[in-house]
Amino acid sequence: MRQIVNPLKPRAAVVPVSRRSVFEAGTSILAAAIGWGGAAILPNTVKAAELPSSDPSRRQRAAFEIRQSAAQSYRDAPRPVHISNGDEARYADKRASFAKTLPHNDAGEVDGDAFVAFITALTSGKADDFEKIPRDRIAETELNDPQAAYAFELVGLDSAATVLDPAPMFASAAMASDMAEVYWLSLTRDIPFREYESNPLLGAAVSDLNGFTVPLRSGNGEKLNSATIFRGEMRGDLIGPYLSQFLLLDIPYGIKAIEQRYTVPTRGQSFLTNYAEWLACQRGVRPHSSTALDATPRFICSARELSEYVHRDFSFQSYINAALIMLAMGKDALSPTNPYRRSRLQIGDITLGSKNILSMLAQAALLGQKGAYFHKWQVHRRLRPECFAGRIEIYVTGQRRYDMHHDILDCEAVARVHSQFGTRLLPVAFPEGCPTHPSYPSAHASMPAPAHNPQSIL
Numbered sequence: 001m002r003q004i005v006n007p008l009k010p011r012a013a014v015v016p017v018s019r020r021s022v023f024e025a026g027t028s029i030l031a032a033a034i035g036w037g038g039a040a041i042l043p044n045t046v047k048a049a050e051l052p053s054s055d056p057s058r059r060q061r062a063a064f065e066i067r068q069s070a071a072q073s074y075r076d077a078p079r080p081v082h083i084s085n086g087d088e089a090r091y092a093d094k095r096a097s098f099a100k101t102l103p104h105n106d107a108g109e110v111d112g113d114a115f116v117a118f119i120t121a122l123t124s125g126k127a128d129d130f131e132k133i134p135r136d137r138i139a140e141t142e143l144n145d146p147q148a149a150y151a152f153e154l155v156g157l158d159s160a161a162t163v164l165d166p167a168p169m170f171a172s173a174a175m176a177s178d179m180a181e182v183y184w185l186s187l188t189r190d191i192p193f194r195e196y197e198s199n200p201l202l203g204a205a206v207s208d209l210n211g212f213t214v215p216l217r218s219g220n221g222e223k224l225n226s227a228t229i230f231r232g233e234m235r236g237d238l239i240g241p242y243l244s245q246f247l248l249l250d251i252p253y254g255i256k257a258i259e260q261r262y263t264v265p266t267r268g269q270s271f272l273t274n275y276a277e278w279l280a281c282q283r284g285v286r287p288h289s290s291t292a293l294d295a296t297p298r299f300i301c302s303a304r305e306l307s308e309y310v311h312r313d314f315s316f317q318s319y320i321n322a323a324l325i326m327l328a329m330g331k332d333a334l335s336p337t338n339p340y341r342r343s344r345l346q347i348g349d350i351t352l353g354s355k356n357i358l359s360m361l362a363q364a365a366l367l368g369q370k371g372a373y374f375h376k377w378q379v380h381r382r383l384r385p386e387c388f389a390g391r392i393e394i395y396v397t398g399q400r401r402y403d404m405h406h407d408i409l410d411c412e413a414v415a416r417v418h419s420q421f422g423t424r425l426l427p428v429a430f431p432e433g434c435p436t437h438p439s440y441p442s443a444h445a446s447m448p449a450p451a452h453n454p455q456s457i458l
Contacts, residue, residue, distance in 0.1 A: 070156075074156075074157060074158070074161070077157070077161060080160070080161050080162065080163045081163065082163065082375075082378070082379045083166055083379075084166050084167075084379050084380050084381075085166035085167050085168065085169045085170075085380070085382075086166075086169065087169055087170050087382075088381060090169075090170075091170070092112070093109050093110075093112075094109070094110050094112070094115050095109065095170060095383075095391055095402060096169075096170035096382070096383055097110070097115070097381050097382070097383055098381050098382060098383050098384065098387075098437070098438035098439065099114075099115060099118070099282075099383075100141075100143075100281075100282055100284060100384070100387070100434070100436050101135055101136060101139045101141055101142070101143060101283070101284030101436055102114045102115065102118055102133075102134055102135065102136060102139075102284075103134055103135070103136045103137070103283070104136060104279065104282050104283050106279070107394050107399055107400055108278070108279055108282050108387070108390045108391075108394065109400075111134070113134075114134035117132065117133065117134050118133050118134060121133045121146075122146060122149075122377055122378065122381075123378075125150050127147065130146060130147055133146075135284065136283035136284050138280070138283055138284070138285055139283055139284030139285065140284055140285055140286045141284045141285075141286060141432070141436055142436065143436050143437065144435050144436045144437040145373060145437070146373075146377045146437070148369075148370060148373040148374075148377070149373055149374045149376070149377040149378045151370055151373075153367060153370055155363070155367060156367065159367075159370040159371040159373070159374040160374050160378070162371045162374070162375070164375050164379070164380075164441060166380065167380055167382050167440045170383075170388075170402075170403070170404065171403040171404055171405060172214075172405060173212065173213035173214040173405050173407055174214045175388075175404075175405065175408075176212060176213070176214075176404070176405040176406075176407035176408035176411070177209070177212045177213075177214050177215065177216055177407065178385075179385060179388055179389070179392075179408050179411075180208065180209055180212060180407070180408060180411045180413055180414075181209060181216060181230075182385045182426065183389075183411060183413035183414055183417060183426060184205040184208070184209065184413045185230060185303060186270065186413075186417070186426060186427045186428065186429075187201065187205075187413055187416060187417065187427070188201055188202060188205060188230075188303065189302065189303045189304050189307065189429065190267040190268065190302055190303075190304050191302060191303075192301050192302050193241070193242040193243055193301060193302060194301070196226055196227070196229065196230075196242065197226045197227050198226075199226075202226050202229060203226055204412060205229060205413065206224050206225055206226055206229055208411060208412040208413060209224055209229070210223045210224055212407045213405070213407050217233065218231060218233070218237075218238065219231060219232060219233050219234065219235070219236075219237040219238045220238060230242075230303075243300060243301075243306075244322075246318065246321060246322040246325055247260060247300050247306075247309070247318065247321075248260055248299055248300070249325050250325075251321045251324050251325060252324050252325065252327075252328040253324065260299060260300070260321075261297040261298055261299055262297055262298070262299075262300065262305065262308070262309065263293050263294065263297050264293065264294060264297070264298060264300075264304065264305045264308045265291045265292065265293055265294070265304060265308055265429070266292045266293065266294050267302075267304055269291065269292060269429075270421070270427030270428065270429070271287070271289065271427070271428050271429070271430060271431045271433070272386060272425055272426070272427070272428050272431075272433050273417075273421035273422075273423055273425050273426075273427050274423070274425075275393065275423055275425065277289075278386070278390055278423075278425050278433075279390075281386075281432065281433045282387060282390070284436070286432065287431035287432045287433075288431075289431045290431060291308075291430070291431060304429070307429040307430075308429070310444060311429070311430055315365045315369060315443065315444060315447065316361050316362055316364070316365035316447065319361045319365070319447070320358065320361055320362075323357055323358060323361055324358075327354050327357070331347075334348070334352075338352055339352065340352055340353065364447070365447055368446035368447050369443050369446055369447075371446060372441050372442070372443045372445075372446035373437070373443070375440070375441055376437055376438040376439075376440065376441065376443075377437070377438065380438060380440045380441075381438045382438050382439045382440035383438075383439065384433075384434040384438075384439045385426055385434070385439065386425070386426045386428055386433050386434050387434075388426075389424060389425050389426035390425060391404065392404065392408065392409070392414065392424045393423050393424045393425055395409075396409070396424060
């Protein structure tokens with residue numbers, strides 16, 4: 001189910017990946033986009049001895065051959081095969097497709113003609129067509145950069161050359177497991193990480209999730225327990241405490257050290273649990289409520305603060321912060337293969353040093369997100385969890401018949417949400433709900449972001 005496909009290699013069969021494993025898939029996108037290097041490698045036809053800095057003509061020829069070699073390797077790469085999970089074509093009501101800000105009926109379903117016009121604009125690539133995308137008559141928010149799917153990349157693979165396995169189908173057991181985890185995350189948002197192994201609500205979440213037809217697995221391939229729940233599936237995700245120390249240490253910033261205490265939301269808040277507010281959000285209305293903030297800044301200690309960190313950060317902020325912390329440690333923080341680490345006479349700066357490192361972090365984030373946005377808007381167009389929760393509410397109240405898996409209908413977390421809020425709508429952390437771009441793959445996860453997956457930068 002969670003096979004990660006080599007972005008350079010077309011395949012005959014595809015296997016759905018879960019929402020959680022998109023963290024790994026995002027890494028594939030980024031690896032393909034930048035080649036994990038960032039520094040140009042001389043082609044075989046050019047030798048270092050032939051490149052005296054005093055000879056401009058040789059330098060010019062070498063620069064041309066390096067660029068030509070990189071372009072040639074891309075031209076000769078196998079043609080990618082993009083396959084979605086088929087839900088968009090499967091359902092006339094587009095129940096499994098992203099459609100936020102488009103016209104919706106009272107059941108939260110997108111208008112069919114509007115969706116056709118939406119897809120026409122997305123597939124035409126014409127800037128004027130994007131300005132004709134239908135909007136709900138009460139919509140106020142804008143779509144998040146669908147034209148990014150048409151941005152070309154001149155470094156590494158183009159974003160459209162990356163390959164990502166399809167997401168779980170709307171009616172699948174894997175989709176039910178994904179949604180159940182999101183519900184449990186919302187219910188446990190305020191539990192401190194240090195209490196995860198003792199809190200009874202976390203114990204209930206573990207028991208419920210392990211009983212699903214397709215149970216989630218931890219990074220070691222075993223069933224979840226109170227120490228591994230909500231962690232990632234990547235190497236190192238089970239090492240150390242839940243939260244990366246890079247999200248707690250002071251950040252050296254020039255002549256100032258930035259303490260990582262943040263002004264964060266007051267505990268106990270949830271949004272979009274009222275059906276009228278939920279429907280208005282799907283139609284693109286700006287929220288009328290706002291987040292209450294604590295007067296005293298605090299360190300990140302629960303998913304409440306972590307979610308707000310992701311809410312407010314720029315995509316590579318946590319990486320930049322981690323890099324600044326490590327660079328302050330001196331040469332010992334550099335890779336053992338860095339040629340400047342053991343040098344007695346030189347330090348790295350423009351090449352393989354601080355300036356190179358920091359600029360590459362920003363570039364890598366941009367490349368990864370270009371790949372993610374291509375797949376979001378051009379291939380998968382998967383609905384957001386908050387929208388799927390609306391389908392659950394409409395189904396259970398008898399207004400529509402959807403083919404969702406029984407595991408999510410019997411989920412203990414859904415029952416707890418209904419008992420607490422009176423609906424089965426997902427209690428989200430932000431008044432405006434999800435961003436206005438499709439859910440798959442996650443943009444933050446295309447790096448992958450340590451704010452989502454704290455152990456990934458340990």
